[in-house]
Amino acid sequence: MTVALSGKEIATQIEEKFPESVVESSEKAVVVKSDSLLDVAAFLKDTPDFDFDYLNYITAVDYYDHFEVVYMLSSLEHNHSLVIKARCYDRESPSLPSVVHLWQGADFQEREIYDLMGIKFEGHPNMKRIFLWEGFPGHPLRKDFM
Amino acid sequence: MEVDSPRKYIYSDTELDREEGQVIEELKANSQPTIPDPDQWLEEVPEQNILLTTVDWFINWGQRSSLWTAICFPACCAFEFIAANGPRFDLSRFGMEILRASPRQADLMITAGTLTWKMAPNVRRIYNQMAEPKWVIAMGACAISGGIFASASYAVVPGYNHIIPVDVYVPGCPPRPEALIYGIQMLQKKIAQKKNIDIGKLIRR
Numbered sequence: 001m002t003v004a005l006s007g008k009e010i011a012t013q014i015e016e017k018f019p020e021s022v023v024e025s026s027e028k029a030v031v032v033k034s035d036s037l038l039d040v041a042a043f044l045k046d047t048p049d050f051d052f053d054y055l056n057y058i059t060a061v062d063y064y065d066h067f068e069v070v071y072m073l074s075s076l077e078h079n080h081s082l083v084i085k086a087r088c089y090d091r092e093s094p095s096l097p098s099v100v101h102l103w104q105g106a107d108f109q110e111r112e113i114y115d116l117m118g119i120k121f122e123g124h125p126n127m128k129r130i131f132l133w134e135g136f137p138g139h140p141l142r143k144d145f146m
Numbered sequence: 147m148e149v150d151s152p153r154k155y156i157y158s159d160t161e162l163d164r165e166e167g168q169v170i171e172e173l174k175a176n177s178q179p180t181i182p183d184p185d186q187w188l189e190e191v192p193e194q195n196i197l198l199t200t201v202d203w204f205i206n207w208g209q210r211s212s213l214w215t216a217i218c219f220p221a222c223c224a225f226e227f228i229a230a231n232g233p234r235f236d237l238s239r240f241g242m243e244i245l246r247a248s249p250r251q252a253d254l255m256i257t258a259g260t261l262t263w264k265m266a267p268n269v270r271r272i273y274n275q276m277a278e279p280k281w282v283i284a285m286g287a288c289a290i291s292g293g294i295f296a297s298a299s300y301a302v303v304p305g306y307n308h309i310i311p312v313d314v315y316v317p318g319c320p321p322r323p324e325a326l327i328y329g330i331q332m333l334q335k336k337i338a339q340k341k342n343i344d345i346g347k348l349i350r351r
Binding site: 132 | 263298300
């Protein structure tokens with residue numbers, strides 16, 4: 001059974017490595033600053049103790065005043081998992097760094113989030129719509145779409 | 147005539163020759179009238195088998211009795227269609243069991259499933275590739291009106307009749323195979339009433 005690591009404990013280790021990169025943390029998840037998301041993700045992937053070599057999914061949530069992008073990471077070696085989150089407060093043109101170069105599986109999911117939520121992922125090799133056609137007005141999974 | 151004993155069996159016996167002659171004479175005597183041609187009846191066939199009908203009826207009969215289906219199964223109604231095609235419901239009883247992978251060999255498009263706007267150009271292309279005459283059955287709520295997606299979805303076509311002309315609507319979510327078969331029979335009735343030849347045009351010519 002995969003062990004879900006404590007967000008609080010991981011958050012302290014992230015804080016040691018990258019000061020002031022964690023916004024908040026709970027047992028279930030770590031919320032990191034969008035500026036330091038790439039550093040934290042690379043740190044979690046490359047540190048042998050964590051070894052998060054597998055990205056289960058990325059998804060996004062619309063909380064009206066901000067978007068939250070959720071990354072679920074797993075380690076096949078250690079059989080443990082962790083949820084990290086990043087927030088975007090800009091509603092007009094939200095953007096986050098892309099993690100495609102760390103986890104290939106992020107490719108289509110980041111495009112899906114861009115398609116349905118309108119969050120641009122900087123550094124993605126092919127940042128365009130995946131389900132809807134070019135020219136579709138708006139991003140339909142936003143709460144204010146209808 | 148005496149024959150040398152070593153050559154005795156080379157030539158036939160005179161007695162045997164006589165027997166053979168008798169057989170031939172008998173056959174000849176009994177064969178004076180000719181044997182009638184066993185295929186004589188073929189000449190009577192045209193007299194027995196000509197049916198008079200209209201060109202319209204004949205063409206419609208041919209077209210309605212061999213409705214071949216183009217594959218256009220975007221969603222779950224396809225399974226009901228597959229069930230209808232299988233041995234339990236057995237569409238082949240009606241001569242419409244053949245699914246054509248190529249739309250060029252198909253006369254009928256059974257639109258089994260939800261159509262999204264992203265898929266719509268492809269369905270339109272399949273329809274355009276089908277040779278005339280061609281018919282469309284809208285199968286299920288999604289094909290008729292968009293179904294459960296009609297009111298809220300931004301991505302679903304609200305009915306195939308926005309894309310292609312539909313002849314028969316089969317309601318249901320999904321329709322039972324019996325309903326689909328009934329729908330195809332309705333289509334066959336519709337085809338039976340089709341007018342193929344414009345008489346007025348022929349007369350004017």
